[in-house]
Amino acid sequence: MKFCSECASPVSLRVPEGDNLPRFICDRCGTVHYQNPNMVAGCIAEWQDRILLCKRSIEPRSGLWTLPAGFMENGETTVEAAARETREEACAEVTDLKLYGLFNLPHINQVYLMFRGQLVDGKAAAGPESEEVGLYRREEIPWEQLAFPVIRETLELYYDDDARTDHVVYISDLRRTADRRIEIRRHLKNDDR
């Protein structure tokens, strides 16, 4: 950020009075421009013993596989965002969405909220951001061609949880280490104790 989006004057990075973190502040009109994490909402859409995966046709990670997921928009709820992304990326409708996992990615300022739901009629087709979509059984998941670490984490938790009880919400933190590996810290599930 270089200029104020309200008055076009240069901004400086400094700590506002009464705050404790540097923010971009307009040198002329004084507007403070906060920058905050983004939410990504996505979906494990189930159909019988299969789940819906999408092969990305856009960057980043074009040609690799993902669960339908994307940035939440203003004016919608998290459940609506997960359903919309599933509709946009896989032309598919989902019902009965329940929160499945919350994944913190602090190194890229993102929080993923992954829901689990039922694919309606088993119908799906590639949307504009997908090269192809398909319904996969556990043994058919393309583990070596997944687009993002958070997708692998979601699927590993999903398949490790044989009971797959409805009330569990998983929370994991995924951080990039200095040598660019992704380090995963799994918090206790909400029903562990």
Place this chain on the structure above:
Amino acid sequence: MKFCSECASPVSLRVPEGDNLPRFICDRCGTVHYQNPNMVAGCIAEWQDRILLCKRSIEPRSGLWTLPAGFMENGETTVEAAARETREEACAEVTDLKLYGLFNLPHINQVYLMFRGQLVDGKAAAGPESEEVGLYRREEIPWEQLAFPVIRETLELYYDDDARTDHVVYISDLRRTADRRIEIRRHLKNDDR
């Protein structure tokens, strides 16, 4: 938003190629300025049969009571954000945070993530944004002086849930209606079915 934060040229609100929603786009450099919902993280900090409440000393709703909560910062996880807000607003440390509720406020583009945790040593004191803080029993909650509808909703769910099992995550949508009331839709808890 009136000007591009990268090059200071005017922006227009239009739908980018391949998108389906209007965005602020720079007329000169073409940068698309997305606007997305903000996350608020907060905490029900328990001490014996009491919970921690803060009387706000800042606007909005100065003089009214709230749970410690605030906007998540870049570079932190949701649990870290909830603990930091509790530290800042009530000089209090919390442990064992578990996700308790997810509240969608689409009319103001916010998602609240409320955690439940244990107050360490029962210690708390007013931080710079609080006029006073205190530990309250159920019958002492100042229901008529709560700062925000989402705080009332969190506390109502909390006290309606006698079992207060560890594995429940509540999800509610709070929307402002045309006549400026707040309409609440409670989704099934994650363990209902």
